Amino acid sequence: MAKRSQLAIAALARLGVPRLLDGLWGKQRLTVLAYHRIADATAPDFVHYRPNVSATPQMFARQMAWIAKHFNVISLPVLHAFLIKGRPLPARPLLITFDDGYLDNYLQAFPILKRLQLPAVIFLITSRMARPAPPWWDECALYLNLTAHQRAELPLLGECDLSTPEARRAATDQLLRALKRIPESEKQAAVRRLGELLEVPAPSAHPPLFVNWDQVREMIAANIACMPHTVNHPILTRVSAEEAYRELAESKAHIEAQTDQQATAFAYPNGTPSDYNSAIVGMLRDLGFQSAYTLTPGPMSLRALRRYPLQIRRVFLLYKDSFDLFKLKVMGLPALAARPHYHKEI
Template sequence: MYLDKANPKKFSRSNVIKKLTDFAASTGIVRIGRRLWSESLTVLNYHRIDDPHRKDFDSFQPNVSAHPVEFDRQMEYLSRWFNVVSLRDVVDWLNGKKTLPPYAALITFDDGYLDNYKNAYPILKKYKFPAVIYLTTGHIDTNAAFYWDLAAYCFLNTKADHVSFPDGRELSWKNPAERSQIAKNWIYAMKVLPESEKREWVSRLPEQLKVSIPHDFFRNLMVNWDQVREMYNNGIEFGGHTVNHPILTRVPLEQARTEIKESKAKIEKELGQPIFSFAYPNGMQADLNADIQNIVAGVGYKVAFTLQNGPTTLKEVKLNPYTIRRVFISHAHTLSQYATITSMVNRLRP
């Protein structure tokens, strides 16, 4: 059942949700924003659902969007204030086959981490919510590593006290806090490099930091195809996120075409069904020029999602379904902040 009035659905609320909605009401966020909500598509962007502070967490902490407990609370909030729709609903609306409800929200995950299956999927089932997971196909059932996870593992497990940067600097640390900050700086320095240079630097990092990575460590971070099929058969949709996660405007155009086309073909082969949507790696404005958007449309995708922050009005979605914005979720967000960023603040953009 969809919300069609200004009053949210009633249900037995936890104390946390009561405090959250009290906050939203007292600050006027929900009340003021309701009219803006009704004619926009709020697409939530998650990556990992895990506890980034557990002792054995040795991959990239900033990639965690929410602790499982917080994710459950966020889904409860969505059930109260939004109508969660499926990707198929959005595509059918674009094709004129149906209407979208007011206050429409779409839940998305990028990359295809195993915790999407272990932690997020049971909670989505609890609320009967559909979602879309964007798969980087070269990292499924392989030991291929995302550069940020490989780097994080190396920095967390090294006994070295310094590292070289592409700009010629050599930075050293004296304690774990300094090492952690330098690790983040190193990882973000990789992001701005041309793809080939980035891969070269990342491939040398384990030797530079004198770290041995366990066999199949990275394979065990990601979902496998059996888990993908299980989720697909139970209401979770999937989309393309390239084969190797390059920033598409930083590789030759034909390489970008191959990344986009082959990831789509692989997912469709594994599912035995067509897929309709794509998420751009990194997803900022500079990462998805007109050539890239044309390739995405040309291989048969109907919609594509950026990481430019905020919701997209339904009018904007109709005008260009290949640049739909998303609301980026971080594990650093409190429930009050989550209410704010999904409600009002991100709607006050130019």
Template sequence: MFSDRMRKLAYGSGLLGLYHRLRNQRTLTVVMFHRVLEISDPRWHSCDPEYTLEVGLFECCLAFFRRHYNIVSVDDVIAARRGARALPPRALLITFDDGWSDNVDFALPRLRAASMPGLLFVVADVIGRRLPFYQERLVGGWRLGRIIAGKLLAATGSAQLLRGNTLVDLRLAIAVLEKLDDNARERVLSAFADETDDGLSHMVASEDLRTLELGGIAIGLHGKTHTPMTRASDLDAELGGARGIVAEHLESTKPPVTMSFPHGSYDPAIVQCACEAGYELVFTSDPTLNLLESRPGWLLGRVGFEQSDIVDRHGAFRADKLALLLFCKPQRVLATDSTD
């Protein structure tokens, strides 16, 4: 829509900000992060760049949010949902997915310094686990030069050939691996076990969740195993069962009342199951701004972005890019009630 020069001019002149203030007055924007790391951290060398933000850029994002939004907590959203109080104009909620230990190390201190709350959706089975999900382990092994995309693809039994060994090629191989049944996938992964272990600890422990809670980061659920819920063999375990597991690790010991769908995967039947499991708010990965009517909807969209989306070719933060990415997203009401 915009050339680079036009985008800079629109943001620098204040026109894009004015557009946002008028257009998005009655919306709730929910932003979605995953990992936040310093380049000097050993985990940086094996992390998935698609889901990782350098800590300085994260600070720039927080400053941008402060300038253009009113930051709210999930308790504020729940209170508005219950009709206790209204959300402020241009409300924004900060969320994180999965349960990465770097959220404690790097995201939490920056949020506390900015006096901003947040919400972490944790996968129940990763609590206290050292290694990340198999997709991230494979990306890590590839980034460390230990895995070749073509060899991984061949191990799946696929006759497809890859032209190179780029990250795109690796993701194609991982997509094939994801379609295998659990036993076949584990056989493939076991052959690459040494290549995918970087020796580092990536996921949160129980004490990390309590630290996050005390620091103003609420805890929600992101499934039990991180399996896409449309493929889950035991949906009750992924939804209701996982609530009890996570509650055992929390300071409050109360089961989470919010959740997000792993991989953004859901359908109407899964939404109904989430309702029956007792969640007050359910978050998708649908990239929409949540239009507020009399109160926030029960099913909410979220906007995510990669580091490459918000920087120039030298890696410097570009506020105009983030503004265009967030301000112009479609406005929707995904579901006003859990019965919709």
């Protein structure tokens, strides 16, 4: 983060803007935190996709202590009781969520949540339970970080400078943005081609990058719900309707077969309004899902929550966030600039 931005954010915090935002949004709002990985993205041996890291373990512990002091952290069943049965929520309710099911959620986040007695939800890419190899975004980052090439012709981008770590990270960001815009089958072919062009072997599943079913069951017993995030993490509007339905139905079935609990919540891969549509929302409802989560900035008023339970907004968190920026995000500053866009829910 640029020095000028850091100073501006610190100034907003000192001027009491988080408290003003709290008053502006009021107590009758739902805040949902969206984490991915809990790790040190700046460690010398970290070769995966940095922006998928939400916080270091130390920052996560600090964030959770602050959350426990300023919000009423709720479990998924409490939220669903509000949505389905109309049971009241406490003032300033907050739900903690993680996407993908990385192993560091179990190794780093779970002990902190357990110590503070905070419930949470982890959305699992269910194919990774049996095949814990890096997903496509981490695979791209790994190829670009480990290649010996200083320049290369990359799929969708053309010739790119890879002479410095900064240049490699910039190329990774640019490539991932381009890959997200194309159909899933073309994306997977481009990722395979990337490894060949950069002459880096395909990544191994060892050591595992994702949790296994035994760890999932252990967390569920400790009030950490584990719910589906598709089987393979395609962007659902980049595959056929039949394939999208199969991703939803099979990931739900995997969770239910392995955990003996109903899978009633879902997180959309990538999570922007263009990554799902009314048809996919309808599929979720037909399959019995009671809530679904986007990455449109939150919080969300309880009135909007009742109307759009399958498009719940979340606060996206990034490892670069200072503690002051974390507080501003959680109190809803980005959401003020995000014009609400909801697909029709029948």
